[in-house]
Amino acid sequence: xxxxxxxxxxxxxxxxxxxxxxxxxxxxxxxxxxxxxxxxxxxxxxxxxxxxxxxxxxxxxxxxxxxxxxxxxxxxxxxxxxxxxxxxxxxxxxxxxxxxxxxxxxxxxxxxxxxxxxxxxxxxxxxxxxxxxxxxxxxxxxxxxxxxxxxxxxxxxxxxxxxxxxxxxxxxxxxxxxxxxxxxxxx
Amino acid sequence: xxxxxxxxxxxxxxxxxxxxxxxxxxxxxxxxxxxxxxxxxxxxxxxxxxxxxxxxxxxxxxxxxxxxxxxxxxxxxxxxxxxxxxxxxxxxxxxxxxxxxxxxxxxxxxxxxxxxxxxxxxxxxxxxxxxxxxxxxxxxxxxxxxxxxxxxxxxxxxxx
Numbered sequence: 001x002x003x004x005x006x007x008x009x010x011x012x013x014x015x016x017x018x019x020x021x022x023x024x025x026x027x028x029x030x031x032x033x034x035x036x037x038x039x040x041x042x043x044x045x046x047x048x049x050x051x052x053x054x055x056x057x058x059x060x061x062x063x064x065x066x067x068x069x070x071x072x073x074x075x076x077x078x079x080x081x082x083x084x085x086x087x088x089x090x091x092x093x094x095x096x097x098x099x100x101x102x103x104x105x106x107x108x109x110x111x112x113x114x115x116x117x118x119x120x121x122x123x124x125x126x127x128x129x130x131x132x133x134x135x136x137x138x139x140x141x142x143x144x145x146x147x148x149x150x151x152x153x154x155x156x157x158x159x160x161x162x163x164x165x166x167x168x169x170x171x172x173x174x175x176x177x178x179x180x181x182x183x184x185x186x187x
Numbered sequence: 188x189x190x191x192x193x194x195x196x197x198x199x200x201x202x203x204x205x206x207x208x209x210x211x212x213x214x215x216x217x218x219x220x221x222x223x224x225x226x227x228x229x230x231x232x233x234x235x236x237x238x239x240x241x242x243x244x245x246x247x248x249x250x251x252x253x254x255x256x257x258x259x260x261x262x263x264x265x266x267x268x269x270x271x272x273x274x275x276x277x278x279x280x281x282x283x284x285x286x287x288x289x290x291x292x293x294x295x296x297x298x299x300x301x302x303x304x305x306x307x308x309x310x311x312x313x314x315x316x317x318x319x320x321x322x323x324x325x326x327x328x329x330x331x332x333x334x335x336x337x338x339x340x341x342x343x344x345x346x347x
Contacts (some may be wrong), residue, residue, distance in 0.1 A: 015263055015331045028252045046248050050255045054262050106220050129243065133238070146205070147237050153206060171205045175233065183237045 005065040014088040024053055027073060030149060033072055037144045038081050038137065046083075052077040074145065077157060087106030131181035139174030146171055192219065196226040200233055269334075276327060283323035294319060 011019035031052060035045035055076050063072050132140055145156045157167045199216045202208050208216070220227045287294075295316060302312045 015266070017260060017263060020263075024252050024255050024259065028255075029245070029247060032247055032251065038244060042248065046251060048256050054257050056261050058264055058266070090212060102325055131242075133288050134242075143240060147240055168205060172201055175201050175204060175236075178236045178240065179229075179232050183232060184240065 005067070005069060007065075008069055008085065009063050009065030012056065013064050015057060015060060020057060021052070023056070023069075027070065030070065031073060031077060032149065034144060037079055037132070037140050038078065039138070043070075048077060048080055051080055055177070067158060068151070068155055070149065071151060071158050072151070074151075074159045075161070132177060134181045135174060135177045139170055139177050142167060142170045143174045143178060193223065193226055196220070196223065196230055200226070200230045204233065204237065276330060280323055287323070288319055292319075301332045 008019070026114070028049075031083065035048045035052075036042065039045050039048060046157055056073065058100050059076070063069065095139075142156060142160075146150045151159070153164055153167055153171075155161060157164045158169060173185075196216060196282055197218045203213070203216070220230055277298055298312050298316050298319075301307070302309070
């Protein structure tokens with residue numbers, strides 16, 4: 001893996017167009033899914049998806065190839081969403097990222113009731129869609145990174161720029177919330 | 188069965204999924220789950236929730252990758268076009284600093300002469316000399332900042 005990521009880092013440094021095309025294809029589903037959970041809006045997720053790859057092009061030289069590419073990619077995407085959110089609402093980063101100290105991170109616009117619900121249930125109203133809608137975004141995010149993206153705990157900590165203990169506590173709470181929500185209880 | 192055993196089992200069920208548990212803990216948990224239907228149900232619910240989460244489909248917008256590739260290519264082209272300009276800027280800065288160093292003694296003589304004629308304090312003269320040195324850097328920084336602001340504005344107007 002180290003050789004692959006080093007080669008990837010070199011390619012990004014050169015702004016290799018074929019490599020970027022390939023990466024966009026390869027990670028389109030995972031990145032879009034992550035952004036969708038983060039923003040709860042299909043249109044916004046699409047905007048951020050494109051913006052993320054522009055950033056990858058511009059800042060590809062910053063990827064050192066020591067860690068998984070997807071962790072770096074998700075971190076760029078997440079930072080873009082947080083920057084945008086801060087510009088819009090002028091909220092502090094702490095209140096966005098730490099539900100224990102304030103309101104949980106919710107990226108959806110105020111005038112959109114139950115946005116993830118709207119996005120996901122448009123396709124199919126399964127139990128897990130509705131359950132995820134009931135879980136605070138910070139927990140939803142770590143659940144997606146851990147159990148869908150299968151990132152390691154330290155990699156998630158890197159994406160979130162948060163201590164390992166925070167990641168673990170959010171995962172435990174998220175798992176509990178998910179299980180509770182799927183049983184029809186409050187998250 | 189006491190409450191502590193159930194609490195331990197529930198903790199291990201979650202811990203196993205989040206960070207893993209030791210083989211002795213796994214053995215203990217397996218034994219407990221065989222004997223305790225309530226905890227076995229918690230384990231089953233947890234597994235079902237994670238299975239559902241993993242299997243949940245997200246439909247991709249049509250042509251998302253193609254549109255993104257096109258935008259990235261355009262931006263890459265812009266960056267390639269800007270590259271010579273930026274290189275030129277750095278070369279000019281380098282030349283300007285080299286000339287600054289080479290001509291520094293003469294410039295100081297001129298500033299000193301102006302000081303003698305005008306009676307300006309030495310501190311003001313030294314400040315003027317420093318400013319003269321910093322002018323190329325200030326110009327370069329201003330150009331880079333303005334360029335970045337222009338790019339950000341362009342991205343904002345073409346993006347969201």
